Amino acid sequence: MHLILLGAPGVGKGTQAKKIVEKFNIPQISTGDILRKEVREETELGKKAKAIMERGELVPDDIILNMMEKRLNEPDCQKGFILDGFPRTIPQAEGLDKILQNKENVKLKVIEIFVPEEEIVRRLTSRRICSVCGRDYNLILTPPPANGKCESCGGEIIQRYDDKEETIRNRLKVYNQQTEPLIHYYSKKGNLYRVNGLNNVEDVFKEIENILDS
Numbered sequence: 001m002h003l004i005l006l007g008a009p010g011v012g013k014g015t016q017a018k019k020i021v022e023k024f025n026i027p028q029i030s031t032g033d034i035l036r037k038e039v040r041e042e043t044e045l046g047k048k049a050k051a052i053m054e055r056g057e058l059v060p061d062d063i064i065l066n067m068m069e070k071r072l073n074e075p076d077c078q079k080g081f082i083l084d085g086f087p088r089t090i091p092q093a094e095g096l097d098k099i100l101q102n103k104e105n106v107k108l109k110v111i112e113i114f115v116p117e118e119e120i121v122r123r124l125t126s127r128r129i130c131s132v133c134g135r136d137y138n139l140i141l142t143p144p145p146a147n148g149k150c151e152s153c154g155g156e157i158i159q160r161y162d163d164k165e166e167t168i169r170n171r172l173k174v175y176n177q178q179t180e181p182l183i184h185y186y187s188k189k190g191n192l193y194r195v196n197g198l199n200n201v202e203d204v205f206k207e208i209e210n211i212l213d214s
């Protein structure tokens with residue numbers, strides 16, 4: 001199974017990806033998670049990406065495609081994968097098509113999760129993450145423990161540096177300009193499905209399961 005989760009930041013791609021991992025046993029590949037790890041470890045790539053991510057802009061396509069070509073060729077990806085946060089531009093989608101051309105039995109499905117912009121801003125300003133393992137919390141829906149330590153690993157829970165309102169607005173602008181054209185790109189190919197992300201996590205997941213089983 002090969003799946004792309006498409007949608008603006010904050011629509012619940014990461015949350016749904018984790019549920020799909022559990023049920024279908026294929027890896028979640030989140031370019032945002034990979035980049036945040038590079039930033040934490042202060043690698044060359046991390047140093048280049050940090051300022052771009054802080055502004056809510058996109059890391060250049062060639063860097064992302066290089067990174068993803070390596071990742072998708074690793075053994076755990078051979079039975080399939082869930083892409084979360086990639087592709088984000090038309091050149092990235094074209095690059096992904098090239099990477100997948102060399103693989104057998106790929107039947108790509110693309111699921112767009114849709115949530116109105118004001119709800120996205122509300123969700124992202126209340127999002128918190130573990131600075132060590134990346135686990136997601138939300139001040140309204142899934143509040144972190146009072147001691148501020150992650151339930152999974154004990155790491156410190158923080159606000160992502162790009163989850164400030166001004167940066168969120170910029171990320172949404174970047175999404176509308178650079179990523180939304182992918183909806184047309186995949187609908188032309190006939191493999192795009194649309195899911196209402198305003199429903200609760202379980203109902204969204206049921207809809208996704210139906211699409212994946214079809």
Ligand code: AMP
Pocket residue numbers: 009031032033035052053054056057058059060064084085086087088092162171
């Ligand atoms: P995310 O966790 O998916 O919201 O990504 C956080 C940030 O990482 C984005 O705002 C971008 O700066 C960068 N990023 C993640 N994925 C990509 C991608 N596919 N292309 C370019 N930049 C990306």
